Amino acid sequence: MIVEDVLCPFCGCLCDDVKVEVEEGKIVGVKRACRLGSSKILGHERTAAPMVRGDGELVETTYEEAYDRAARILKEAKRPLLYGWCSTVCETAKLGILLAEEVGGVVDSTATVCHGPSIIGIEEKGMAGATLGQIKNRADLIVFWGANPAEAHPRHTGRYSSNARGMFTPEGRGGRKVIVVDVRETRTAKNADKFILIRPGTDYEVLSALRMIVKGKGEIVPETVAGVAKSDLEEAAAMMMAAKFGVVLIGLGLTHSRGRYKNVDNALSLVADLNGFTKFVVMAMRGHYNVAGFGQVCAWSTGFPMAVDLSRGAPYFNPGETAACDLLARKEADALMVVAADPASNFPRATVEAMAEIPVIQIDPFPNPTTLLADVVIPTAVCGIEAEGTAYRMDGLSLRMKKVVDSPYPTDEEAVREILDRVRRLGDDN
Numbered sequence: 001m002i003v004e005d006v007l008c009p010f011c012g013c014l015c016d017d018v019k020v021e022v023e024e025g026k027i028v029g030v031k032r033a034c035r036l037g038s039s040k041i042l043g044h045e046r047t048a049a050p051m052v053r054g055d056g057e058l059v060e061t062t063y064e065e066a067y068d069r070a071a072r073i074l075k076e077a078k079r080p081l082l083y084g085w086c087s088t089v090c091e092t093a094k095l096g097i098l099l100a101e102e103v104g105g106v107v108d109s110t111a112t113v114c115h116g117p118s119i120i121g122i123e124e125k126g127m128a129g130a131t132l133g134q135i136k137n138r139a140d141l142i143v144f145w146g147a148n149p150a151e152a153h154p155r156h157t158g159r160y161s162s163n164a165r166g167m168f169t170p171e172g173r174g175g176r177k178v179i180v181v182d183v184r185e186t187r188t189a190k191n192a193d194k195f196i197l198i199r200p201g202t203d204y205e206v207l208s209a210l211r212m213i214v215k216g217k218g219e220i221v222p223e224t225v226a227g228v229a230k231s232d233l234e235e236a237a238a239m240m241m242a243a244k245f246g247v248v249l250i251g252l253g254l255t256h257s258r259g260r261y262k263n264v265d266n267a268l269s270l271v272a273d274l275n276g277f278t279k280f281v282v283m284a285m286r287g288h289y290n291v292a293g294f295g296q297v298c299a300w301s302t303g304f305p306m307a308v309d310l311s312r313g314a315p316y317f318n319p320g321e322t323a324a325c326d327l328l329a330r331k332e333a334d335a336l337m338v339v340a341a342d343p344a345s346n347f348p349r350a351t352v353e354a355m356a357e358i359p360v361i362q363i364d365p366f367p368n369p370t371t372l373l374a375d376v377v378i379p380t381a382v383c384g385i386e387a388e389g390t391a392y393r394m395d396g397l398s399l400r401m402k403k404v405v406d407s408p409y410p411t412d413e414e415a416v417r418e419i420l421d422r423v424r425r426l427g428d429d430n
């Protein structure tokens with residue numbers, strides 16, 4: 001049997017045209033997904049059963065015991081941190097936020113270590129946005145700034161941006177111009193019409209120089225800016241101003257270099273300036289397939305998109321104080337629940353050391369380095385393959401993910417609901 005129009009549960013492109021071949025309840029083939037998506041859909045090593053740590057070792061247990069232990073850990077903690085939520089569906093995120101509220105905890109997502117600065121920059125400046133469909137059908141100039149979709153979002157260029165054929169862009173790559181700004185010549189840069197190599201940490205200066213040129217103040221720009229010749233910047237600015245529909249696609253190279261959210265603010269300001277001459281939009285190249293969805297759910301539930309402290313009776317948001325890494329670095333969090341994420345692999349070392357000193361609950365279909373630190377491990381079904389649910393694409397479009405095959409595992413949503421129910425019952429008993 002071939003299941004058509006499956007959504008790929010890997011990156012923020014959320015490709016919705018994948019074909020999955022199923023035989024006797026097992027996935028045996030995947031078509032149209034890239035290598036990243038195919039490897040997740042075809043599956044790899046799973047955590048076989050729930051586990052709890054006893055005498056230093058993880059030992060298999062029942063789901064009931066794992067849920068009970070997780071509920072007790074969260075209930076007894078004074079400053080629980082509930083982190084992750086971006087490789088699961090919105091229904092899980094909604095329950096996770098309720099659980100954080102119930103235990104007076106802090107809820108944060110993987111955005112905190114990826115496009116968090118973009119979100120703050122957008123809050124500060126506002127954003128001229130678009131859907132991926134608009135970019136595919138209309139954009140004749142594409143700027144990748146600190147973004148390398150050839151490696152991180154392999155189908156982005158073919159489906160939505162530089163190489164895609166759209167209604168008003170029937171020539172595909174031949175009808176579009178591509179500018180890449182980055183600190184090294186990436187695979188994406190090799191496909192560009194103009195590549196601007198900048199020194200690490202100089203995005204803000206280069207953006208400011210481009211803005212000066214676009215605003216007609218080019219005479220105050222020096223002959224080189226952060227190692228880039230003024231003539232190169234003038235050429236790029238001319239390409240941008242000559243476009244009928246331009247887009248800046250921003251990646252972690254911009255958000256994680258010196259300046260962080262101020263870089264994003266400046267990129268958004270450049271786009272606002274360009275809208276004085278032509279149509280220009282901007283989009284963050286979101287990583288995990290539903291990182292945008294957690295931001296949506298958290299924003300409509302609490303008023304804030306991530307890093308929300310729910311211990312005060314009213315939501316409180318102050319990244320730098322309330323983000324996951326902040327709490328762990330200060331050794332303030334005394335329990336951690338990780339859902340569909342792997343902080344042990346990508347958090348700073350000191351925060352991972354702090355994780356090792358507190359009880360950790362992991363809810364995830366797959367083992368990963370965080371499993372090594374976990375005290376309770378709850379394996380779940382893979383959302384979008386073994387469980388349905390809602391996810392938001394990188395452009396903010398909500399899409400319904402299918403269940404393709406049955407699973408012996410509970411869904412993320414069921415696991416979080418079980419823990420929430422137990423926490424509430426513990427509250428009633430006290």
Ligand code: SF4
Nearest residue numbers: 008011015034037155
């Ligand atoms: Fe999946 Fe992203 Fe590849 Fe599309 S580009 S198939 S969403 S990993």
